[in-house]
Structure formats: C-alpha cells, structure tokens
Amino acid sequence: MSTASGLSDQSRPSVHLAAVPPEARGYQGQRAGLVSRVLASAVDLVVVVGTVAIGYLVVSMVLFLWDPGHFHFPAPDRTWLLTAGGVVLFCYLSVSWLVNGRTWGDFLLGLRVVNYQGEPLRIAGAVARAALCVVFPIGILWVAVSRANRSVADVVLRTSVVYAWGP
Amino acid sequence: MADGGNDERMQENSKNPRPWPRQGPRAWQARRPRQRAQQAAESALAAADVAIGIGDGAVGFARSVFRLGRPLLDSLMSPLTSAARTAAPLADRAGQAWPQPWLRQAAVRGRQDREALTSAVAGIVLARVPGLTNALLNQIDLTSLVAERVDINAVAAQIDVDAIARRVDVIAILDRTDPDALTRYLVEELDLPAIIQSSTGSIMSDAVHDVRMQSISADERLSRAVDAMLLRRHPRRRAAPGAAGPTSASGTGTGAGTVRVIP
Numbered sequence: 001m002s003t004a005s006g007l008s009d010q011s012r013p014s015v016h017l018a019a020v021p022p023e024a025r026g027y028q029g030q031r032a033g034l035v036s037r038v039l040a041s042a043v044d045l046v047v048v049v050g051t052v053a054i055g056y057l058v059v060s061m062v063l064f065l066w067d068p069g070h071f072h073f074p075a076p077d078r079t080w081l082l083t084a085g086g087v088v089l090f091c092y093l094s095v096s097w098l099v100n101g102r103t104w105g106d107f108l109l110g111l112r113v114v115n116y117q118g119e120p121l122r123i124a125g126a127v128a129r130a131a132l133c134v135v136f137p138i139g140i141l142w143v144a145v146s147r148a149n150r151s152v153a154d155v156v157l158r159t160s161v162v163y164a165w166g167p
Numbered sequence: 168m169a170d171g172g173n174d175e176r177m178q179e180n181s182k183n184p185r186p187w188p189r190q191g192p193r194a195w196q197a198r199r200p201r202q203r204a205q206q207a208a209e210s211a212l213a214a215a216d217v218a219i220g221i222g223d224g225a226v227g228f229a230r231s232v233f234r235l236g237r238p239l240l241d242s243l244m245s246p247l248t249s250a251a252r253t254a255a256p257l258a259d260r261a262g263q264a265w266p267q268p269w270l271r272q273a274a275v276r277g278r279q280d281r282e283a284l285t286s287a288v289a290g291i292v293l294a295r296v297p298g299l300t301n302a303l304l305n306q307i308d309l310t311s312l313v314a315e316r317v318d319i320n321a322v323a324a325q326i327d328v329d330a331i332a333r334r335v336d337v338i339a340i341l342d343r344t345d346p347d348a349l350t351r352y353l354v355e356e357l358d359l360p361a362i363i364q365s366s367t368g369s370i371m372s373d374a375v376h377d378v379r380m381q382s383i384s385a386d387e388r389l390s391r392a393v394d395a396m397l398l399r400r401h402p403r404r405r406a407a408p409g410a411a412g413p414t415s416a417s418g419t420g421t422g423a424g425t426v427r428v429i430p
Contacts, residue, residue, distance in 0.1 A: 021380075035385035145397070149386075149390070160407040
C-alpha cells in the first residue's frame with residue numbers, strides 16, 4: 001500500500017486537537033492561580049517522595065543481596081534524605097519542563113510552563129527554574145499576592161505557568 | 168368524326184360529277200394548288216384511319232388469342248406463383264402442380280443453382296466484411312464522430328443504474344481486495360492509535376476535569392479574596408505571553424504547536 005505510506009509521509013500541520021470543555025476554554029493560556037500550582041506541586045512532591053522511596057528500596061535490596069547475613073535497612077539522616085529528595089526533584093523538574101513543558105502534577109492539573117515568549121523552556125531556563133524551585137520552594141506563595149499570578153521563580157526567570165488542558 | 172366528315176364530302180362529290188366548280192375551268196385552274204393540298208391532307212388522314220383500324224384489329228386478335236390460350240398459360244405458370252406464395256417444399260407440390268416433368272426438373276435444378284449461388288455470394292461477402300469494416304473504421308475517427316453525433320447525456324439518462332447496481336457482485340469485488348492492506352491503510356490514515364489514546368485520555372480525564380475546574384474556581388476565589396484584602400480595584404493581568412485572551416475559545420499559544428479546541 002504505497003499510497004498509504006506516501007500519504008502518511010506528507011508533512012502535517014502542527015495542530016493538536018484537544019477536547020476542552022466550553023467552561024474551561026476561556027482560561028486556556030491564562031496564568032494559573034495558587035491553588036492549582038500548589039496542587040500540582042503536591043503531586044510532584046508525591047512523585048519525588050515515591051521515587052526516593054523506590055530508590056531506598058532498591059538500595060536496601062542491593063545491600064541485602066550483597067550481604068544477607070548482616071543486612072539491616074539503612075537509616076539515612078535527614079540531610080541525606082533532603083539532599084536525595086532535592087536532587088531527584090531537580091532532575092525531575094528539569095527533565096519534565098525541558099521535554100514536555102510540564103510535570104506530572106502540571107499534567108494532572110492542566111498546567112504548562114512557558115517562557116516570556118510563550119514557548120517551552122529551553123535547557124538553561126528549565127535547569128535554572130528547577131534549581132530555584134528546589135532551593136526556594138516557598139516562593140510559589142507569591143502567586144497569591146502577585147498581580148500577574150507569578151511566583152518568585154517566574155518573576156526572576158520571566159516564566160509563566162498557564163492553564164493548558166491540551167496535550 | 169373524321170370518318171363522318173369524309174362521308175359528307177364524298178356525297179357532295181357524287182352529286183357534282185365535274186371536277187371543277189360552276190364558275191368555269193379558268194377559275195378552277197386558279198384554285199388548283201389549294202385543292203391539291205387539301206386532297207393530300209385528306210389522303211394522309213385516310214391512311215392514318217386505316218392504320219388505326221388495322222392496329223385495333225390486331226389488338227382484338229391478340230386479346231382473342233390471349234383469351235383462348237389463358238387456360239394453358241395458367242396451367243404452366245400456376246406452379247411458379249403458388250410456389251412463390253407458399254413456403255411448402257417444392258418437391259411435395261411438384262407432383263400435384265407440375266404436370267410437366269421437364270418443368271419440374273428445370274425448377275429443381277434452378278432452385279439448386281440459386282441456392283448454391285446464394286451461398287457462394289454470401290461466403291464471398293462475409294469473407295470481405297471484416298476487412299472492409301476495419302478499413303472503414305480506420306478511415307473514421309469514431310470517438311469524435313460519436314462525440315459529435317451522439318447525445319451522450321440522453322443515452323446516459325436511459326441507463327438504469329439501479330439495474331446495473333443489482334447485477335454487481337459485491338462479494339466478488341471484495342474477494343479481489345486485500346483486507347489486510349486496506350486495514351493498514353485506514354489505520355495509517357486515520358491515526359487510529361492516536362484516536363484511541365485520545366479517547367482513553369478523555370475517559371480518564373472525566374475525573375481530572377472536575378479536579379481542574381475546581382482548582383480553577385479555587386484560584387479565582389483565592390485571588391479575589393487576596394485582592395479584596397489588598398484593596399485592589401483592578402483585576403489581575405493573568406494573560407500569559409502568546410495567549411489569545413481570556414475570552415478566546417481556541418489557540419492558547421503556549422508554545423509547542425497550536426492547541427485547537429474541539430467543541
């Protein structure tokens with residue numbers, strides 16, 4: 001079926017079709033409020049905590065397999081956990097914003113992170129924003145006060161978190 | 168009438184025995200050329216009358232001969248006319264209608280010759296028909312001729328499409344197709360996996376939709392509460408760069424391609 005392959009090879013316009021309900025269309029492209037962003041961050045935090053927990057289990061399994069006779073669950077202190085959580089969160093946010101423009105929490109709440117041109121973040125922007133969010137997470141609360149629904153990281157890096165229910 | 172005129176003139180001549188009139192010989196001499204011409208004309212007319220009478224007599228004689236010989240002629244010609252009118256075999260009727268054996272034999276031979284000649288001529292003609300037809304068609308642009316002379320629309324209007332459709336063997340057509348290739352073509356064209364994924368995502372997003380809408384409502388309520396506490400009179404500037412505006416139904420302009428909203 002050469003015709004089918006030939007037709008499928010043709011360039012198609014970069015248009016994504018998304019079923020957005022009428023009541024939500026007016027919000028698409030607007031900066032999200034504090035509640036949505038906190039909920040998305042909570043989901044991301046759950047993802048990070050789950051990742052750290054899985055990592056802890058993997059390390060424990062490796063230690064068990066390495067020396068089953070003297071095995072005991074490792075007891076990392078708070079600094080190690082926070083550091084591991086921070087590293088995982090940094091990697092998770094950077095990769096997610098760079099690849100998809102959104103984390104899993106953003107996807108669940110219908111949000112997307114864009115730069116000052118309304119485009120997806122580039123690698124520098126994604127890394128810087130991830131680092132700023134990890135170091136100063138409380139800056140998200142500035143969204144409630146900001147006239148433009150911007151957090152501290154958004155103000156510093158000229159980024160925005162907008163409603164985007166489309167894929 | 169001509170005969171009547173001649174009789175009167177003959178009666179006048181019998182009453183006057185002299186060849187000249189009463190005025191005398193001199194007067195008669197003066198009129199002589201005219202008299203001669205009149206006599207010549209009367210003689211020619213009499214000769215014509217004689218010829219007509221002879222012809223009339225000949226015709227009457229011929230009629231009499233034909234009338235007398237007609238039974239014989241009918242007996243000779245009746246087999247021909249009866250054979251032409253009927254399709255009965257000649258041999259069956261020959262014994263009854265042909266009293267003369269030589270006539271019957273002549274008819275049989277003639278019939279055989281005629282049939283042989285007919286078949287020979289037909290063979291010759293039929294042998295030349297294909298070549299002549301091809302030569303004729305080569306000299307004619309049949310397509311343009313049909314296009315000029317034939318009303319295609321009128322012919323097409325008389326075609327019973329329903330009858331043709333009833334005669335179409337759909338099963339045979341389907342047997343000639345490749346279902347696998349057709350299915351692959353449809354899947355590729357319709358991007359069925361994307362549709363299934365989108366549909367599944369839509370079903371799964373029913374619950375997500377409620378969460379999103381409630382979060383948006385919570386965002387607005389919180390924003391209004393904070394703005395009220397801060398005594399702000401102007402609404403927030405929530406339009407992000409590249410956004411089409413809060414009232415737009417399509418085109419978010421959020422970067423990775425245009426998001427077109429399906430109602």
